[in-house]
Amino acid sequence: MTPEHPVRLVLTDDLRRSRLTVFFRLLLVIPHLLWAAVIGSAVGIGVVVNWFVLLVKGRTPDGLHNFIARYISYAIRVEGYLFLAANPYPGFYLFDEGSYPVDVEIAPPERQSRWVTAFRLVLAVPALFLSGTFVGGVGGTGFYRFGYGISGAAAFLIWWAALFTRRAPRGLRDVTAWGLGYSAQTLAYVLLVTDRYPYSGPDGHLPLVDEELDDPHPVRLAIRDDLRRSRLTVFFRLLLALPHLIWLLLWSVLAWLAAIASWAFALAAGRPPSSLVNFLAAYVRYATHVNAFLFLIGNPFPGFVGSLGSYQIDVVLPAGGRQGRWRTLFRLVLVIPAGLVASGANAVLTVAAFLGWFASLVRGRMPEGLRDAGAYAVGYSAQVSAFVFLLTDRYPDSTPRRLLPDLGAARAPVPLPPLVR
Numbered sequence: 001m002t003p004e005h006p007v008r009l010v011l012t013d014d015l016r017r018s019r020l021t022v023f024f025r026l027l028l029v030i031p032h033l034l035w036a037a038v039i040g041s042a043v044g045i046g047v048v049v050n051w052f053v054l055l056v057k058g059r060t061p062d063g064l065h066n067f068i069a070r071y072i073s074y075a076i077r078v079e080g081y082l083f084l085a086a087n088p089y090p091g092f093y094l095f096d097e098g099s100y101p102v103d104v105e106i107a108p109p110e111r112q113s114r115w116v117t118a119f120r121l122v123l124a125v126p127a128l129f130l131s132g133t134f135v136g137g138v139g140g141t142g143f144y145r146f147g148y149g150i151s152g153a154a155a156f157l158i159w160w161a162a163l164f165t166r167r168a169p170r171g172l173r174d175v176t177a178w179g180l181g182y183s184a185q186t187l188a189y190v191l192l193v194t195d196r197y198p199y200s201g202p203d204g205h206l207p208l209v210d211e212e213l214d215d216p217h218p219v220r221l222a223i224r225d226d227l228r229r230s231r232l233t234v235f236f237r238l239l240l241a242l243p244h245l246i247w248l249l250l251w252s253v254l255a256w257l258a259a260i261a262s263w264a265f266a267l268a269a270g271r272p273p274s275s276l277v278n279f280l281a282a283y284v285r286y287a288t289h290v291n292a293f294l295f296l297i298g299n300p301f302p303g304f305v306g307s308l309g310s311y312q313i314d315v316v317l318p319a320g321g322r323q324g325r326w327r328t329l330f331r332l333v334l335v336i337p338a339g340l341v342a343s344g345a346n347a348v349l350t351v352a353a354f355l356g357w358f359a360s361l362v363r364g365r366m367p368e369g370l371r372d373a374g375a376y377a378v379g380y381s382a383q384v385s386a387f388v389f390l391l392t393d394r395y396p397d398s399t400p401r402r403l404l405p406d407l408g409a410a411r412a413p414v415p416l417p418p419l420v421r
Contacts, residue, residue, distance in 0.1 A: 006107035006196055007072075007188040009181035009205045013101035015173060017087050017162035025084065025159070032078045032090065039093050043071045043191070050192045054117040060192065065109040068191050076104050076184045079135065083155040084168060085176040102177060104184045112195040124190050126355050127198045130373075131186045133347040134179030150344030151179030154398070157337050171398035174206055175341065178400055181205030200352065201372030202400035217397045218318035219386045221288075221379040221404060225312040227368060229299050229360040237357070240301065241294045247304055248290050255283040259389045266328045272390045277320035280389040282306040288315045288382045295353035296366055297374045313375060315382040323393040335388055338396040342377075342384050349377035372404065379403045 021028060046068055050060050060068075074093040080086040080102030090100055116123065135151045154172040161169050182205065185198035199205075233240060258279055262272040286306030292298040292313035302311045327334065352370040359367050380403060383396035397403060 005185060005199055005204060006110070006194045007185045008105045009076075009177060009184060010103045010105055011101070011177050011206070012099070012103075013086050013168075013173065013177075015168045015170060017084070017158075017166055017168055019163055019166055021087065021089070022084065022159060022162045025082065028089065029078065029082045032081070032092070035092055036075065036078060039071060039074075043068055047191050051117065051120075054112055054192060055114055058111050058114055060109040060112075062109060065193065068193055069106040069188075072106065072184060072187050072191065072193065073104050075187060076180055077102065079180055079183060080177075083135070083151050083176045083180070084158040084162065085155075085173055085180060102180060104181075106188065106193060110194070112192070116195045117192065120190070120192060120195075123197075124186070127186045127189060130200055130348070130351050130355065131183055131198075133344070133351045135183050149179060150341065150348055151176045153340045153344040154179075157340065169398075171402070172341070174202075174399050174401070178202045178205050198369075200367075200369035202376060202404065203372065204369065206401050217383065217402065218316075218392050218394055219379075219383045219396075220316050221375060221382070222314045222316055223312070223375060223404070224314075225298055225366075225371065227365045227371060229296065229364060229366050231361055231364055233299070233301070234296065234357060234360045237294065237296065241290065244290045244293065244302065244304070248287060251283055251286065255280060255389065262390050263328065263331070266323055266390055267325055270325060271322045272320055274320055277391060281317045281386075281391055284317060284382055284385045284389060284391065285315050287385065288313065288378055291349075291378050291381065292375075295349050295374050295378070296356045296360060297353075297371055297378055299366075313378065315379065317382075317386060318392045320391065323390060327393045328390065331388060331390070334395070335384060338384050338387065338398075341396075341398050342381050345377035345380050349374045352377075376400050376404055 046064055050064055050068070053064070054060060071093060074090075077086075077090040077100045080100070081088075081090050086101040088101065090096070091098060133149050135149045154175040158168045158172045158176070161167070161172070182198055182200055185196075188194050189196070189198055258276050262276040262280065265276070266272045283306060285308060286302075286304070289298070289302035289306065289311040292311065293300075293302050298311060298313040300312065308314060308316075352374040356366050356370045356374070359365070359370070380396060380398060383403070386392050387394070387396055
């Protein structure tokens with residue numbers, strides 16, 4: 001488990017949603033956005049004062065710390081309401097002290113490094129960049145932004161699901177909450193509440209609950225990475241990946257032809273042929289290995305055949321089986337929502353790899369949070385591919401802690417299961 005961060009997401013949402021407030025959510029949130037802009041001006045002045053105080057004393061006064069911390073909590077509540085991660089209408093800052101289904105707990109003030117304080121805005125640039133891929137916008141930490149980050153994609157899908165079912169899908173809610181948790185830590189870092197850098201892995205924001213493992217998805221990642229990276233292979237990663245990218249492109253042509261044949265066979269027989277299942281499973285595994293290598297989620301050079309257990313970041317796939325004909329017939333239509341989430345996840349993956357490239361060159365290690373955020377994107381893409389290529393008719397599960405239940409570095413490696421034939 002990651003070290004405890006002084007800014008922690010508290011999630012007590014029960015997934016129930018009101019159709020009426022969901023439909024008018026963008027209108028209902030406007031008063032909060034206006035009020036936040038007014039209060040934000042006072043908070044900005046407080047942050048400037050706090051910057052000088054920290055440079056002199058190295059610690060924020062309790063009253064000033066609480067004033068800024070409560071504003072951050074308010075910001076996350078409004079973001080949670082806006083992104084449909086919670087249902088009740090939040091109270092207004094300074095007039096409400098009650099709890100909320102999506103909230104943050106912020107530890108009391110601690111001593112902060114004067115050097116980190118002096119260069120805080122420069123040091124915060126990578127976190128702001130990554131935060132933008134979670135909640136949208138350039139910086140991403142402003143809750144007035146509703147861009148197309150992964151949380152924005154999840155919120156769009158929650159809106160539709162809630163209108164029909166009066167519930168938010170667990171996976172989509174958790175993806176949004178992950179983004180909110182990272183947004184809260186980034187905002188706290190920028191506003192000088194803490195000098196602890198934001199942690200980007202989902203295990204730092206979402207608790208692992210036992211019942212999440214009762215019905216695991218048949219497609220999941222197995223991670224045996226110790227975070228060490230070779231500076232030489234990191235520096236030349238794009239060049240080293242070229243042979244794999246060419247081979248993957250050629251294999252993709254055959255994979256789609258095989259998928260069409262498997263689709264026709266599954267419509268007639270109710271299940272895809274085992275020979276095509278094995279071929280397509282090897283292709284999905286190989287694509288996962290290549291993506292993990294290219295985006296620095298794994299370190300060694302992968303093989304070219306996609307065999308199970310041959311790489312640090314591997315994907316466990318089912319052995320085929322019966323599939324519903326209706327679900328098979330409309331497979332490419334049904335996968336569209338999952339494709340939207342995968343697109344947002346791939347944005348997180350790209351930024352995590354970009355930042356991890358610099359970190360790995362300097363330290364010889366991939367930051368754990370960046371590795372785990374990228375691993376989620378790689379794993380979810382594998383689930384989407386397995387669904388498209390008829391390896392399973394189980395819909396992709398976007399719940400981060402279900403896809404990656406045992407995140408961590410060498411402290412808790414995930415053993416590879418035997419190959420299922």
